[in-house]
Amino acid sequence: MVNEFLEYQRKVKGLSAGTCEEYRKDLRAWIAYAKTQGLTWSRTVKRDVDEWTRSMVDAGLKPRTIKKRVAVLRCIYRWMVHEGMLEVNPVTYCQTPKVAETLPQTVEVIDVERYLDAPAVSVDDRLMKLLSALLLESGLRISEALNLRWSDLDVEKRCVRIEGKGGKERFAFFGERTVKQLGKIRPEVDAGKVFDWTDIDARYLMYETLGRYCKGVHPHLLRHTFASIMVGQGMPIKQLSVLMGHKHVETTEIYTHVSVENLKANYERFKF
DSSP states (O other), X not given: OHHHHHHHHHHTSOOOHHHHHHHHHHHHHHHHHHHHHTOOSTTOOHXXXXXXXXXXXXXXXXXXXXXXXXXXXXXXXXXXXXXXXOSOOTTTTOOOOOOOOOOOOOOOHHHHHHHHHSOOOSHHHHHHHHHHHHHHHHOOOHHHHHTOBGGGEETTTTEEEEEOGGGOEEEEEOOHHHHHHHHHHOOSSOOSBSOOOOHHHHHHHXXXXXXXXXXXXXXXXXXXXXXXXXXXXXXXXXXXXXXXXXXXXXXXXXXXXXXXXXXXXXXXXXXX
């Protein structure tokens, strides 16, 4: 059952292998609970799912984790109804704990620029300067940046082709900071990957280099900074959503709250 559902998510919905593996983990949690209650897929009602939710709350799980697990369970039941295995989705109207809204953190652009302007001490340092500039100016995910090939970068148009989540292609853009770093290391032949690092390697190297200028920095922090700046400069949220490769515009809307916080801070600073 679960394998068939995940295969559908991969082949039809285009979800990544990583996302499907997360789905599998969430469904295992439900299956383990269902066994203790003598439940089956076809003999589950809303009350059973509500009891599961309460048990997770009692166990001290975070609201975000509970919400995600119930959402995946709702998804597989929706698929079962779609495939004609069941007539009703028992999870449709199930409630989950409210997730406290947290605003994404950002870094100071001037601190990143101080790092970019500092002399590079190695090839890896030059590449990290390029990665840092690119993440800041284009808002790429670290996984997307690490998959880039030199042929994906168009310096003349200041454009980068990205294969995002689910294999979906999109384009993003970059500015002078990235162009400057590219001029220092771009090879004569557009072949091969730009960054020959694993995710862990890239995060550690960023911590050791850019981290000297931006305390606690990590790749996603640069993506947050990009989005927050774009909203602050007035970019329409739907256009930003496309640039960032978000499937739903609601995911991008959190950055509008950052803008409101900035407005309030400026109001407190300049009010008479």
